[in-house]
Amino acid sequence: MSLPQELLETVVLYLAGDNKALCACLASARAFRLACEAQLFHTVVLQKRTIGREEADSFIRGCVFFASTPYLVRFVKELHIQLSTEASEARLLETVLQRFATTVIRLAILSPFLHSNSQYKMRVPDGLAAAVLHAITRPQLQRIDIFHVAGLETPMRFLPLAVDNNELHLVDWNIVNMSLQVDITAAGQYYANDNFYRLAPLFSVVRQLWISWSWISVAYCPELPPLPRLRTFHLHAEAPYYITATSAPQLDPAFARFLPFIAAHAPLVSTLRFSFDWRFKLQWKPADGLPRGLAEITEPWPMLGAAVFGEAFPNVRRVECSYSLSWDGSDEVGGNLVQERGELQAWLRGWTAERMSGPESAGILAVTFDDD
Numbered sequence: 001m002s003l004p005q006e007l008l009e010t011v012v013l014y015l016a017g018d019n020k021a022l023c024a025c026l027a028s029a030r031a032f033r034l035a036c037e038a039q040l041f042h043t044v045v046l047q048k049r050t051i052g053r054e055e056a057d058s059f060i061r062g063c064v065f066f067a068s069t070p071y072l073v074r075f076v077k078e079l080h081i082q083l084s085t086e087a088s089e090a091r092l093l094e095t096v097l098q099r100f101a102t103t104v105i106r107l108a109i110l111s112p113f114l115h116s117n118s119q120y121k122m123r124v125p126d127g128l129a130a131a132v133l134h135a136i137t138r139p140q141l142q143r144i145d146i147f148h149v150a151g152l153e154t155p156m157r158f159l160p161l162a163v164d165n166n167e168l169h170l171v172d173w174n175i176v177n178m179s180l181q182v183d184i185t186a187a188g189q190y191y192a193n194d195n196f197y198r199l200a201p202l203f204s205v206v207r208q209l210w211i212s213w214s215w216i217s218v219a220y221c222p223e224l225p226p227l228p229r230l231r232t233f234h235l236h237a238e239a240p241y242y243i244t245a246t247s248a249p250q251l252d253p254a255f256a257r258f259l260p261f262i263a264a265h266a267p268l269v270s271t272l273r274f275s276f277d278w279r280f281k282l283q284w285k286p287a288d289g290l291p292r293g294l295a296e297i298t299e300p301w302p303m304l305g306a307a308v309f310g311e312a313f314p315n316v317r318r319v320e321c322s323y324s325l326s327w328d329g330s331d332e333v334g335g336n337l338v339q340e341r342g343e344l345q346a347w348l349r350g351w352t353a354e355r356m357s358g359p360e361s362a363g364i365l366a367v368t369f370d371d372d
Contacts, residue, residue, distance in 0.1 A: 041075040046096065047082040048113040063092035067099065076100050080108035083132075085122035085155055097131035101138050108145040109159075111152045121154050129158040137170045143177045146202070150184045153198045163201035173229065179208035200225035209266075210234040223261070230266040234273040263312040272313065273320045323348060 016039050025036050044066060048059045059082075066072065079100050084090050109132060112124070124132075136144060148156055162168050180202070196203070203209075203225040213235065235258070262269070310316075325344075 037072070038075045041072050043078040043080070044076050044100070045080040046093070047080060047110060051113075060089065060092065063089065063096060067092050067095040070099055073099055073103055076103055078106040078108070079104045079135075080110065082110040083112045083124050083128065083155060085112050085124060087125055090125040090128040094125075094128045094131040097128075097135050101131070101135040103140070104135070104138075105140055106143040106145070107135055107141060108147065110147040111149040112155050124155050124158060133158070133162050133167060136168060139170075141171075141176060143179070145179045145181070147181045148183070148199075150182060150196075153196075156202075157198065160199045160201040160203075163205060173205045173207075177208070178206050178229075179210070180206045181210040181212065184211065184213045196223065197225050203227055205229055208232045208234075210236065212236045213238070224265060227262075227266040228268070230269050232271040232273070233262055233266060233269050234275070236275045236277070238277045260312065268315055269313065270315050271318045271320075272316055275322045275324070277324045 019040060023036075023040070046059060046062050046066070048055050079096075081093055081096065084093060112122075135141070146156075146159070204227070206227060207229050209227065209230055209232070211234070
């Protein structure tokens with residue numbers, strides 16, 4: 001007796017996200033094959049995450065498998081590919097893109113994984129670049145996510161050039177959602193502020209921008225090109241401070257200039273999201289009153305209150321802010337860590353709302369601790 005296809009799909013949908021269970025279900029009966037494969041291959045990720053022969057071999061095996069298995073095309077709806085400047089890898093990725101360009105509705109493009117200085121100036125081969133641009137212009141595509149590492153502007157240069165040369169004129173940017181995530185934590189000596197302006201045409205069509213910025217390795221304010229279509233801006237900041245001669249942390253002044261810069265370059269932004277990861281060990285005792293030392297370095301926009309914030313961002317309808325802190329309590333005898341953390345969270349919520357309230361409907365905020 002065979003089960004109805006609707007029931008089979010319901011069973012498989014319940015297992016979605018559990019690849020081991022889906023593989024076991026697939027092996028149990030042929031009837032589950034289509035439904036299981038649709039779940040298993042809905043999202044395909046071809047990416048190198050570490051340096052090493054084993055990781056490179058795994059990446060190539062994945063590329064070969066999907067390049068040589070056209071049967072799977074109908075199942076793949078999301079495709080994440082990491083660009084490569086190496087000719088053999090680029091040819092495999094080119095074939096994968098040609099196979100799946102007609103079915104994917106979400107395409108994620110990652111900067112090449114490079115491990116030597118000379119590779120920073122290498123270009124993506126023309127065949128792979130053309131395959132990416134072809135996939136972007138497909139009519140069923142709904143979203144494009146680009147993950148860019150600052151300093152790798154040369155390998156990604158073909159994308160802004162295509163925008164600038166009107167090669168993507170078939171794309172309706174009012175329908176296709178373009179997001180850009182920029183990692184400035186690994187830029188080091190390879191990064192220069194003006195490099196972002198080489199990507200200016202790409203920034204001009206971005207609707208969502210996420211910047212991951214670590215002051216530990218990059219202590220300056222990046223200058224971004226104009227963002228005329230930007231609607232959502234998310235800044236993830238790790239340790240935006242420096243340690244003074246007296247061992248007291250102090251906010252890096254570069255950060256104080258960053259929000260006004262966004263306000264001037266993204267006039268249509270409607271959602272702001274900030275996440276701060278404060279790496280230093282917070283020294284504070286509730287009995288001493290408000291933790292002013294923390295206030296000095298967590299001020300998102302020094303000396304500006306809600307009125308100025310609202311004037312700078314007239315179209316903002318939502319502001320979200322979250323903090324991650326390292327604090328084990330006051331170490332006082334009989335102290336209640338849960339209660340003390342609750343007091344700190346309450347103070348930080350009110351303090352942040354006062355300075356970043358924006359519209360009345362703003363959502364502020366979440367506070368977590370490193371061991372939560």
